[in-house]
Amino acid sequence: MRRLNGVTTRAAQRRQTEERILAAARRLFGEHGYERTTIRGIAEAAGSDAGLVMRYFGSKEKLFAQAASIPPDGPIEGAPDEIAGQLAAGLAAKLAEEPAAALAAMRAMFSHPEAAAEVRAAMTAQQRQVADQLPGEDAVLRSGVIGALILGLVIGRHLVKLEGLDATPEALLELATPLLTQLAEG
Amino acid sequence: MRRLNGVTTRAAQRRQTEERILAAARRLFGEHGYERTTIRGIAEAAGSDAGLVMRYFGSKEKLFAQAASIPPDGPIEGAPDEIAGQLAAGLAAKLAEEPAAALAAMRAMFSHPEAAAEVRAAMTAQQRQVADQLPGEDAVLRSGVIGALILGLVIGRHLVKLEGLDATPEALLELATPLLTQLAEG
């Protein structure tokens, strides 16, 4: 058995290996998308074996589901003028965050149907929450634009790496917050 | 030879077949991304043959390049307060546009390295143009956020199909234009 450090117990060893595989999967799925990432590649990156990856995670599909599962955003609630602040806080987290799992989900969304469905579901749920708390007839529309702005900032920063968006989260927030406020208040 | 209509001349027939293939390629690349789209699938959708696709376009790579080539945006220039209007006009075009080639490019950007480079180059060029015409120290940053907003709206509408973003281009513009103005003027 591979012995990479002092840990001896079998359960611990296994947990450690699974974690290494999962981390490698997150990274590779995030860098190259679903299709271009191979089980063999993940195994190698994790210092493991393709067969083992299969045995532990069942299939590439299931591994991907675990690697790219989206941590749900916190709830949005409160008076209309508080909403913008909460949105900004959520955005700040997304901008600062080391783009591992979320990035994998995002990138895969564009080539992998199930991932796309999951991302859409997550975003729609979040967005509907926002729309419910917003005033005005066009609350849904405005919450859609809010979602688009956040989506654009996250994708622009982490995936497309647009010029200028590599600024500090604070600088970005300074620009984005007024926009969010404006959209939230209608 | 397949004879689908009255056209008889060989050159016309060929042009027609190439066009059918290209149209099918655009549609499929746009729907499923680069990897999940197969030469065989394109050929079948075009009522043609995989070998023929290869002979006409050389390789999947080259076919993709032709199918997903990005039409460059018009130039951006003028006084700072005109910029927002021009940006809005460009955005309007992107929102209304039947998302065939552009969608293929967008979607592929996330799974296909070369496409990603091309898209990024196009966006960066456009963005730099904008930044040059904008006042203020943080022109690059603001133009980045402008790009993110547009990117988010286009992706949110055509790719993710966010709720609310299926509104008429006019309604979306009514919300987006003030944001663009605000970003342009600093």
Added chain:
DNA sequence: CATTTCGGTCTACGTGTGTTGACTGAAATC
């Protein structure tokens, strides 16, 4: 009409993929 050109079809090859199953040896259990 004879010959050449060429659009279209079919078959096959090589490669890389996800996935499976047999095997090995050390840890766990008694």
Added chain:
DNA sequence: GATTTCAGTCAACACACGTAGACCGAAATG
């Protein structure tokens, strides 16, 4: 200490893919 369990390795399978080349028949050319 004997037996069982199980993490890890290796080799192989079936399949789908991009691609190449042989072949056919009708249009073009003289």
